[in-house]
Amino acid sequence: MTRKDTTETREHGAAEYPRRENVAVIEAPAAAGGGEDILETLLRKFPTRDARVAVMGLGYVGLPLVRLFASKGFRVIAADIDQSKIEQLNRGRSYIKSVPSSAIAKHLANKQLLATSDFRNLASADAIFVCVPTPLTVEGKPDVSSIRQTAKAIGATLRRGQLIILESTSYPGTTREIMLPELERRGLKCGKDFFLAFSPEREDPGNKDFTIEQIPKVVGGIDAPSCRAAAALYGEAVTKVVVVSSCEAAEAAKLLENIYRCVNIALVNELKMCFDRMDIDVWEVIGAAATKPFGFQAFYPGPGLGGHCIPIDPFYLSWKAREFQFNTRFIDLAGELNTQMPYYVMSKLDEGLRGQGKKLAGSRILMLGLAYKKDIDDPRESPAFKMLELLEQKGALVVYNDPNIPKYPSADHYKHLKVSSVAVTEETLAAADAVLIVTNHSDYDYEMIARHAPLIVDTRNACAAQTRWREKIVRA
Numbered sequence: 180m181t182r183k184d185t186t187e188t189r190e191h192g193a194a195e196y197p198r199r200e201n202v203a204v205i206e207a208p209a210a211a212g213g214g215e216d217i218l219e220t221l222l223r224k225f226p227t228r229d230a231r232v233a234v235m236g237l238g239y240v241g242l243p244l245v246r247l248f249a250s251k252g253f254r255v256i257a258a259d260i261d262q263s264k265i266e267q268l269n270r271g272r273s274y275i276k277s278v279p280s281s282a283i284a285k286h287l288a289n290k291q292l293l294a295t296s297d298f299r300n301l302a303s304a305d306a307i308f309v310c311v312p313t314p315l316t317v318e319g320k321p322d323v324s325s326i327r328q329t330a331k332a333i334g335a336t337l338r339r340g341q342l343i344i345l346e347s348t349s350y351p352g353t354t355r356e357i358m359l360p361e362l363e364r365r366g367l368k369c370g371k372d373f374f375l376a377f378s379p380e381r382e383d384p385g386n387k388d389f390t391i392e393q394i395p396k397v398v399g400g401i402d403a404p405s406c407r408a409a410a411a412l413y414g415e416a417v418t419k420v421v422v423v424s425s426c427e428a429a430e431a432a433k434l435l436e437n438i439y440r441c442v443n444i445a446l447v448n449e450l451k452m453c454f455d456r457m458d459i460d461v462w463e464v465i466g467a468a469a470t471k472p473f474g475f476q477a478f479y480p481g482p483g484l485g486g487h488c489i490p491i492d493p494f495y496l497s498w499k500a501r502e503f504q505f506n507t508r509f510i511d512l513a514g515e516l517n518t519q520m521p522y523y524v525m526s527k528l529d530e531g532l533r534g535q536g537k538k539l540a541g542s543r544i545l546m547l548g549l550a551y552k553k554d555i556d557d558p559r560e561s562p563a564f565k566m567l568e569l570l571e572q573k574g575a576l577v578v579y580n581d582p583n584i585p586k587y588p589s590a591d592h593y594k595h596l597k598v599s600s601v602a603v604t605e606e607t608l609a610a611a612d613a614v615l616i617v618t619n620h621s622d623y624d625y626e627m628i629a630r631h632a633p634l635i636v637d638t639r640n641a642c643a644a645q646t647r648w649r650e651k652i653v654r655a
Contacts, residue, residue, distance in 0.1 A: 215446055217340045217372070218404045220352035225415050228252040232412075234306035235329055237294075238263050239487070239557055240346060241310035242278050243391050249286040251416045254303055257294045268294035272361045276556040276583060277384055278615040302336035306412055309333075309358075311346045312382065314491060321524020323349055323357060337362055342374040342408045345426075348433050348492050350499035353377075354426040359401060368401040376409035379433030384486075389451055392450035395419040399429030438510055443478040444489070445513035448520055451480040455654075457561040462654075463642045474522040482638040482655070483520035483562030490517070490560045501640050521565040525573070526637045527655035528613060535634060537612055545611040546605070547628075548618020549581040549588070554638075556583035562592040562615045571596060578607075579620040608632045616641050 204315060224230035233256035234241045242257070262443055267274050271284030280308045281408060286292040293300065326347055335342060343362060345354050354377040360367060369375050381394045396413040398420055402404025406645050410420045423429050451461040461480060470475040484490040494514065497507045506561035529539050551561035558564075563579075570577045578601045579587070587598055602609050603623065607612060608631035616628075619639035629645035635652045642652050 180425050185511070191529060192313040192414075204406060208569060217403075218374070218408060221305060221342060221374070221408055222411050223276055225412055228254075230412070231256065231303060232260055233301050233307045233309060234310060235259070235298075235301075235333070236310035236312070236325075236347070237261070237268070238310065238312065238384050239275060239277075239559075241308070242273070242275050243382060244308055244310060244346070244380075245292070246278050246282050246286070247391050247416055250282070251292075253416075255286070255293070256300050257292060258296065258298060258301065260296060265294045265296050268292070289538065298332045298628045299336060301333060302338060304341065306342040306344065307333055308407075309343065311347050311595060312487070313347045313349050313495075314487075315494060317436050319498075321350055321492060323353060323497055326353065327357055327361065330358045334362050334364055337367055339367065339372045342376070342412065344375075344406070344409050344412075345377045346380045348379060348437075348495070349430060350486065350495040351427040351434070353430060355401060370404050374400070374402075374405035374408040375401040376405045378409060378413065379429060379430045379436075381436075381632075384557050385552055392417050395421050395474060397421045397423060397432050399423045399426045399590040401426055427646075431496075432621060435494055436497045438496065439483065440478070441489050441493045441517065442509055442513045443476075444481070444484065445516040447478045447480045449516050449612070460654075462643065479640075481520065481562070482524045483565065484517045485559070485561040485563075486557065487559045518579065521562050521569060522572045522635065524566060524615070524638055524655045525569050527653055529573075530652040531634050531636055532613060535612075539570070542575050542576050542612040544570055544577045544613050544615055545601070545607060545632075546570075546577060546579040546604075546617055547613050547623060548613045548616065548620060549579060549584045550618050550620070553619050554621050558584055558588050561617075564596070566615070566617065567596050567598055568595070580607075581618065582620055601630070605631045 181266050184267045194641060234245045235258045237245065237259040239255055245255050245257045257450050259265060264274060269281055271280060271285050271287055274536060275279045309326065309329050311329050313326065314322050316322045317629045326349065345358055354375065359375060360372065363369060367373055376398055378396050378398045382391065383389065396417050398409045398413060398458045399407060400409055406422060410422050413420050423432065447465065454464065465477050465479060468475055532539060532542055545561060546567065549558045549561055549563045550556060552560065567577060571639050578599055580601055582605050585600055587600060608628060611632060613634040613636055614628060614632040616635065617637055617639045619641035625645055629642055629648035629652065633651065636655050637652055638655045640654065645652065
């Protein structure tokens with residue numbers, strides 16, 4: 180493996196597409212049976228924007244990818260089985276906060292975007308990105324059924340010269356063990372007739388410091404030609420491409436990133452509970468430790484893990500590791516700690532209410548925030564839903580507010596909860612027995628909340644500056 184640094188600016192008509200790369204390059208041998216000719220033909224299409232790309236799965240990963248490649252001058256097919264998403268996109272409307280409707284409308288007007296639920300359109304794509312969900316089953320096992328079904332759909336129209344890239348997070352081996360057999364089922368061969376690679380999504384909703392274009396793309400191919408094709412395509416859209424030796428290495432890299440966060444968040448959550456008994460402010464401790472300019476990275480406690488990645492991805496590796504008679508004890512312990520946090524929050528809420536001579540049963544609770552992190556509109560796996568469930572079981576009367584999620588989500592695993600949305604006003608704050616801050620959105624006026632709420636249970640240290648009202652603020 181060699182490394183090269185390049186800086187290139189390419190012109191396409193009146194537009195310029197700057198590219199800055201630091202790419203670890205695997206020397207690709209010539210593919211047998213004319214594969215090299217097919218590869219070179221494909222590679223020539225990328226810089227000229229003659230290639231058409233398709234994105235399958237238009238959620239929080241897929242739709243930003245659509246926008247990225249359309250903004251770089253590519254014609255994009257946006258495909259999903261959810262017809263409501265297709266209809267919104269074809270009206271020039273975005274359903275994700277990080278992708279403005281104006282961008283969708285612009286790409287439609289420029290005839291760069293085709294939104295469709297008809298997968299037969301995939302035959303016209305030169306490259307296809309797969310960004311479908313990979314949840315856990317109720318038994319805690321990886322659910323890769325969407326990947327398998329998507330691979331079958333692609334395989335039905337697969338033609339020579341196409342590049343397929345899986346971005347959905349999964350266990351090491353998914354691309355080779357699931358995608359590859361389905362794509363080769365009709366007789367075409369990877370590396371000779373088509374190309375297959377894995378590049379993990381690295382979306383961080385709400386992070387304004389790093390756009391999708393600025394985040395380096397890790398790429399691993401089934402073979403060297405596939406890796407070369409995928410790296411070349413991403414190189415036209417992002418500032419840096421990092422090539423690894425295999426799909427398995429790229430798949431494992433994504434899991435490591437999220438396991439790292441999962442374990443460290445579990446650590447500070449455990450310390451929060453420990454320091455609480457010692458009457459020590461964990462936020463003050465973390466702030467002091469973070470002044471060390473080396474050897475320390477700050478992680479912050481919260482009410483539990485949320486999002487599609489951190490609560491789920493580590494257990495993909497735990498499941499796969501058991502095939503090799505290996506127990507991932509750190510991952511399992513971190514999972515146990517993080518899943519206990521909603522129960523800890525409930526204990527602090529109960530403690531605060533009892534201090535005012537009240538019980539959870541029959542108390543009116545105003546929950547602030549459904550999104551799993553600050554300033555986003557993504558409720559997936561948010562700890563808020565577990566707390567809503569626990570509050571309902573305790574007999575509390577709960578309403579919620581989230582400026583980014585004004586309508587209660589109707590996903591299958593929490594649609595049974597009966598919760599309505601209310602505005603945050605002086606009246607709704609005063610009418611609550613307690614305000615439970617689950618997500619520290621910037622839109623909230625914490626001074627007003629602290630002034631009018633009779634009791635605040637703060638899981639995010641959002642009211643740290645409201646020292647005037649500290650007597651009615653419980654940190655959880």
